Amino acid sequence: MSDASYRDAIFSTPLDRVARFSFDEQVVACFPDMIRRSVPGYGQILGMLGVIAERHLRHGARVYDLGCSLGAAGLALAGRLPPAAFDYTGVDLSPAMVSRARETLDSECPEHAISVVEGDIRTLDYRPAGMILLNFTLQFLPPADRDALMRRLHEALEPGGVLILSEKIRAADEQENAWLVERYHDFKRANGYSDLEISQKRTALENVLIPDSLEAHHARLAEAGFSRSLTWFQFLNFASLIAFKE
Ligand SMILES: Nc1ncnc2c1ncn2[C@@H]1O[C@H](C[S@+](CC[C@H]([NH3+])C(=O)[O-])CC(=O)[O-])[C@@H](O)[C@H]1O
Ligand SMILES: O=C(O)C(=O)Cc1ccccc1
Numbered sequence: 526m527s528d529a530s531y532r533d534a535i536f537s538t539p540l541d542r543v544a545r546f547s548f549d550e551q552v553v554a555c556f557p558d559m560i561r562r563s564v565p566g567y568g569q570i571l572g573m574l575g576v577i578a579e580r581h582l583r584h585g586a587r588v589y590d591l592g593c594s595l596g597a598a599g600l601a602l603a604g605r606l607p608p609a610a611f612d613y614t615g616v617d618l619s620p621a622m623v624s625r626a627r628e629t630l631d632s633e634c635p636e637h638a639i640s641v642v643e644g645d646i647r648t649l650d651y652r653p654a655g656m657i658l659l660n661f662t663l664q665f666l667p668p669a670d671r672d673a674l675m676r677r678l679h680e681a682l683e684p685g686g687v688l689i690l691s692e693k694i695r696a697a698d699e700q701e702n703a704w705l706v707e708r709y710h711d712f713k714r715a716n717g718y719s720d721l722e723i724s725q726k727r728t729a730l731e732n733v734l735i736p737d738s739l740e741a742h743h744a745r746l747a748e749a750g751f752s753r754s755l756t757w758f759q760f761l762n763f764a765s766l767i768a769f770k771e
Contacts, residue, residue, distance in 0.1 A: 586655025592662025
């Protein structure tokens with residue numbers, strides 16, 4: 526397997542039938558480029574994970590990165606924290622993502638305690654953790670499965686632990702939502718995506734990526750038992766929340 530990364534051109538030519546979006550080999554091969562050009566604030570959020578961990582993570586505690594894809598959050602943490610500071614477990618359902626993540630993390634941060642598990646975050650057996658990351662992953666779960674997962678994650682966190690939840694969001698107000706979605710498409714255009722790419726990817730993501738509103742996220746976190754949550758980052762219709770376990 527090569528570790529080359531390609532420019533995302535998946536939706537650049539007209540497709541007879543646009544298939545449901547999936548995290549297959551084709552997506553894995555261009556994923557770093559796709560996510561950086563498609564998620565406003567992605568790099569800034571990653572950069573803050575280590576900063577937040579420095580303030581909130583008990584020394585040596587476990588960090589779960591759920592839906593870790595290529596392990597970018599693990600790399601970001603390892604770039605800022607020494608090896609003894611944390612024990613990283615990345616989890617992803619896509620075998621193609623998991624094998625690439627293992628290769629990258631093994632070669633980029635051999636000193637850090639890092640493991641990557643292929644599995645479904647809905648059924649994983651969680652061990653106690655100091656920090657749980659859901660960086661643009663919850664949005665891909667069926668909405669009916671989201672509340673139960675959040676309750677299990679709250680249970681797995683140690684007292685004083687934090688959960689970081691980054692998501693594409695839907696504004697509760699329709700007019701506000703339409704403006705954010707239009708400017709998001711402008712953002713993608715400014716990053717080199719054509720109208721065809723934007724519209725075919727939108728079709729592929731229908732009923733696959735289902736955004737909630739910020740209000741729904743905060744309400745779910747409260748119901749799961751988190752004593753406090755706040756939105757620490759927003760750029761267009763993408764946001765990141767932090768939730769605290771007492
Ligand atoms: N049930 C599931 N169980 C495990 N993994 C899942 C599941 N459903 C989806 N995934 C995985 O969640 C990841 C979502 S991408 C995360 C980016 C990363 N966090 C990053 O910081 O670069 C976000 C995006 O592409 O917008 C994919 O790798 C899926 O295979
Ligand atoms: O590209 C989009 O339209 C998105 O919503 C972001 C995204 C980024 C990477 C994979 C799937 C969705």
